[in-house]
Amino acid sequence: MKVHTQRLKDLGKAARNLLILALLVSAMSAAFVIYQTTEEVVTIVDEENTMEYSFRGNKTAGEILSDNDLYLEEMDELSMALSQEVNNGDTIEIKRASDLTVVVDGKEYAFTTAEDQVDRIIKRLGLRINELDIVQPAQGEVIQAGFDGEIRITRVTEEMDVNEYPIKYAKVTRSNANMDKGEVKTIQRGSDGLRSVSEKVVYHDGVEYSRTIVEEVVEREPKEEIKEVGTNVYIATSRGQTRFQTAMYVTATAYCSCTICTGSGNGITASGTRATASRTIAAPSNFRFGTEFYIPYFRGSSNRGIFKVEDRGGAIRGNRIDIYFNSHEEAIRFGRKTLKVYVLD
Ligand SMILES: [Zn+2]
Known part of the structure; x- marks a missing residue:
């Protein structure tokens, strides 16, 4: 009984080893097959065009571009080095250079760049933008398709303009029955008042663009003219x-x-x-x-x-x-x- 048991035990062990071996072999061959058949997929973004590209094995960014008949012009920029090996799921982005003109301070700067962010373009030119200046398209914006190629910087300055104006005095006429009709007596001489008006003047590139009244103060009240006319x-x-x-x-x-x-x-x-x-x-x-x-x-x-x-x-x-x-x-x-x-x- 005891021997019988031992035999059965040995028998079971051998079968188990065989099973492990079989599993191992099939796993390895499956891995090999998977390796052989696995496609790698990359996304290529060429400006407005986005495409998916599948390949097997190892490829560099440059190889993938030429597989797709995509070529870089002199000032175009790529999101990775041409020689870099591309992995599954990567995105290769091509930024195409375009002709730009920056108009500022009466000058025009024309150049070709793949840069599409307005503030970076301005920074590259070494232009100083003051707080009030107007940049079109706005700084921080990314140049969109259909952009006419012109970035315009309008220099904006503000100035307070204070002017004084007379306030015309009013004329008051009173009748006086003790005076003959046709007689006029000045009881009080009129005098003009004075008001000061503070305006904020906005200049665009040195030319007056707008004028807004900020404060109006009566410096001196006018004094009315009082006359008496006779009614007798x-x-x-x-x-x-x-x-x-x-x-x-x-x-x-x-x-x-x-x-x-x-x-x-x-x-x-x-x-x-x-x-x-x-x-x-x-x-x-x-x-x-x-x-x-x-x-x-x-x-x-x-x-x-x-x-x-x-x-x-x-x-x-x-x-x-x-x-x-x-x-x-x-x-x-x-x-x-x-x-x-x-x-x-
Ligand atoms: Zn005479």
């Missing part, structure tokens, strides 16, 4: 309370019918009447013939200060009137006076 239209004359159109101050001169005073010397007025002292005055044409003037200066005279516009005169314009006298002597004696007159209704 009644004056006491020899006729009692008499209504007038307007009161005004005039420069009054005097004349007679002599040839020195008048051209004709015939004593006939422009209105066709005979010139008469204490009645006839010459006034500008805006006072029609027959208009009565009350001149308080003459209130003690026979006419109680009431005159009639009957004549005109070449020099009688604006606030000028000419008063008729009987003699040249009297006219000379009167001379020239500033008088308040009332133009009666």
Whole structure:
């Protein structure tokens, strides 16, 4: 019983060894087959074109490129050395060089490069970009397909421009019933105020691009002009309370019918009447013939200060009137006076 058992045991051991050997052999041959049939796959990125390429055995990047009829131009760049052996799953990237122009500071830099990142291109040129400068395409961007080949750097500067402007004063008019209509009194003189405006001016390549108001300060308030105008239209004359159109101050001169005073010397007025002292005055044409003037200066005279516009005169314009006298002597004696007159209704 014991012997029998031993035999069985030996028998089992031999069978197991045989099995291990068989497994080993089949594993080795399987490995060999796998080795023979395993493809390696690489990805080739040539700009926009991405392709997968399978191969067996060992190959360098250069070999793989020529297998695919891909060739490098002078400035093109490859993501690995041409001589580097490529492994399964690798990506070989070709960056094709393109013609670029960088426009900055009135200059153009033209060159060919495979670099496609804007800030690296700028760095390679040794250009300094200031904080406000505008770079198109933007720095940090990668040049895209369809790019026109021009990188433009706009120099941006800012400046504060402070200007002062007057603030026009307002004009205020008040009526005053104690003043005659036509009289104006300045109660307060107006004066302009001052405001300062601070603007931020942005220059693009030295040319003004925009202007923004940043601050506006009233340095000085304007002072309004205040005037009082008379509204009273009644004056006491020899006729009692008499209504007038307007009161005004005039420069009054005097004349007679002599040839020195008048051209004709015939004593006939422009209105066709005979010139008469204490009645006839010459006034500008805006006072029609027959208009009565009350001149308080003459209130003690026979006419109680009431005159009639009957004549005109070449020099009688604006606030000028000419008063008729009987003699040249009297006219000379009167001379020239500033008088308040009332133009009666
Ligand atoms: Zn005269």
